Amino acid sequence: MDSNIYQILLEYINIVFLLFTGLLFIFFTLMGYLSARNSIHYRHKNSFGDISRIMGSPLAPSITIIAPAYNEGLTIVENIRSLLSLQYVNYEVMVVNDGSKDDTLQKMIDAYNLVRAERKTDPDLKCKPIRGVYKSTLSSFSKLTVIDKENGGKSDALNAGIFLSESKYVGCIDVDCLLMPDALLHVVKSFSQRSKKRVIAVGGVIRIANSCKITGGTLEAIRLPKNWLARFQLLEYTRSFLLGRMAWGRIDSLLIISGAFGFFDREIALSVGGYDTETVGEDMEIVFRMRRYMHERKLPYTIEYMPDPLCWTEVPEDLGIFINQRDRWARGNLETLYRHKDMFFNPKFGRLGMLSYPYWFFYEWLAPLLEFLGFFCVLLFIYLGILNTEFFIAITAMVYGFAIMFSFYAVLWEVWSYNQYTRTRDILLLLLCAIIEPISFHPLVVWSAVRGNYKKLFKIKSGWGSQVRKGFAKA
Template identity: 85%
Template sequence: MDSGLLHIILEYINIVFLTFTVVLFSMFTAMGYLSTRNSIHYRNKNSFGDISKIMASPLAPSITIIAPAYNEGMTIVENIRSLLSLRYVNYEVMVVNDGSKDDTLEKMIAAYDLVKIEQEIDPNWRSKPIRGIYKSKHRSFSKLTVIDKENGGKSDALNTGMALSNNKYVGCIDVDCLLLPDALLHVVKSFYQRSKKRVIAVGGVIRIANSCIIQGGQLEEIRLPKNWLAKFQLLEYTRSFILGRMAWGRIDSLLIISGAFGFFDREIALAVGGYDTNTVGEDMEIVFKMRRYMHERKEPYTVEYIPDPLCWTEVPEDTKILINQRDRWARGNLETLYKHKDMFFNPKFGRLGMLSYPYWFFYEWLAPILEFFGFFSIILFYYLGILNWEFFLAITATVYMFSIMFSFYAILWDVYSYNEYKKTKDILTLMLCALIEPFVFHPIVVWSAIRGNYKKLFKVKSGWGSQVRKGFAKAS
């Protein structure tokens, strides 16, 4: 190849990577600023008023918490006990047993003295067949309803709960999640604090419960995870929820609500057809659909975000399970972006089309691919003897230092805002994780994204996979 042409190609590649890096730096800096402003605004707004009054109000809206369960026998009884202990009057806990192959249903029946009841079901039922509906014989468990159905996946289970619920709002959570007692009070306040816009959904921050002490369905003691893989995920979740989603919430452009803690206006959720059973990224896809629905009708609306630590969940401590999880997230991301591709830089959708969608496209989808092929490009350039060492070392050092600064800021802002981890040792441990994450944890995440995209683009059959629960730690 002509040396002049090769030089032009290399310069073009350098410009592309430099531009991409500068844009990402600018976006993350803006996210840090917006999340800080939103956090301060949220704290000031919620520093007065007693949310417990909502619980006693006769006007408090009804809520159904829908929790799909598949092979959750190890933790199901404790998880339900936690959901039944929430500080709210007008709510129902609906556990949908999605064809579990273990003793999930048997444990629920034994622990809560459940009996099958007769209930008329729509003959035009679209979800998988329901095998039975159960209620407890004891008044103390009157809020609990258990639906036993054939396996159809998480989306199918959530749609079943939505269809059988008669309440104004539905909360779609993972059954292994532990909600703090005041969680529903914060959710209801978020739905009702707007006067000019209809709140169609409320999401929240997800905290990691690995190694925390749980007793009687209550969070007794917050501890830093002992497992290093869980520590890295804690750092990642802190950045994502405390800074990332808080920033998007500030400009009302949030495009995803975590499946572990998401509450919806049931009327709107059903109007868009509920969850899509043909995607593994159902939590992101339903928010896209609901936002589009409101945009197309030109109705004022918003999606609220709660930064308070209300939901705690267990994360994978096994590398293989983690890769399967992130593989699934990548496939769901690509499916949703492709399905709603007409939003890409479409001014019709305002900030969603001009900011949110492009961010998800370039950073959440494209960035891992560029990283992966960029790594092999570096090896190739080194082999050919054409690697620009000065540029490579300069941009690598810059990216590394920026990522550390962003992680440090997320850790320290979390300490300032909520101070969940009070030991200096824990904070220093998280900072150590930030220093080594780019070399240890991040490559796993990138590889998982590549694998997920490969499976989706080349139609490799793959489903949800499975996650083995260890169960929450209990006080001795």
């Protein structure tokens, strides 16, 4: 009798795994198709029209680029120089020094001839106290504003910038990011090209700058990262941004805009209270609230997503820093999903409630936990002698093969669309990364997610963790 029960139970487990795997294959195949359709549509839509005309137009909307800085003395001067060289007429660069303990503020003062400016600030602003506002005495740096405030974290620093800005749009970026000179032209075009729906946010692809040659804030040569951990992240970013988020953008169901490159309608961002300072997943959480705000008021809106290589950033090359980063992302996911749990399969929120939220719940949050649990289940089944070895090997090989094919597709789609890595050797190295990623890099991602969820569920206090910058390569 016991043997029959085991057999029936195992058959059910096999069927569930087979159905789940089949659904994943269908879902990711559909994602690849939708992302391709969206990329082709975007390229066709932007193949005509001269965006440079926006730059000199007196009607160009105002934009404030907000860049929080905490202990960024190593690269702050060069990063600001890059932001000040963008091709746009009506923008402000607002660097928020979030109580840095190093020489970040002093380096900015020395490099850009900053002096305290008479600018009234509301003492009741929902951010940590502001210690001073600085402007340059040189007209060539008139676009630069530096806010010095007490430390409150990235979200608090971004809120200070949003509250003090007077522009129509605000761009929230990481200060170490390198924006392409025409980035704001593309952003403004994305905000302006809709007539029936209000564009409340614009996001884009994040590219990996590790090992690239950058001089004077200008990207001179694109190189594949020398560090293997950075290479795996490049592959992951290509797959996630160029395929995943492009697909969600195609059906207007995108729920996250990267904190490294996100632009918002300031009016709507203020209406929802800015960033939530109680979560470490602030970039995802604010998009949830902005979408809810528009949905609940039945206002027509959309979020635009651009695949252009407009933003380049440095990713962790140290394993400990990388795990801390992914640990933080997992905690942010769980916090945001819990706060907006009423959206789960709620038809009131349309595709967001019926499709986007369930995807984030089952795939982005639950899947790593199931993978981790599944590993121990396999060991247990082996110990009990009840593992269906043939089925296990077959389904593992099938999943492994599909994962490789999907990564190959992402790499080849990148080559076809923007072709940032032109050397054959670089493409072959990325394809090699795709082959070994499932058994080397992916387990690290799963472990980081499990650790982050464990910390959050058992209320183990953990903040952002240290982020050590190496600085961009200059030669």
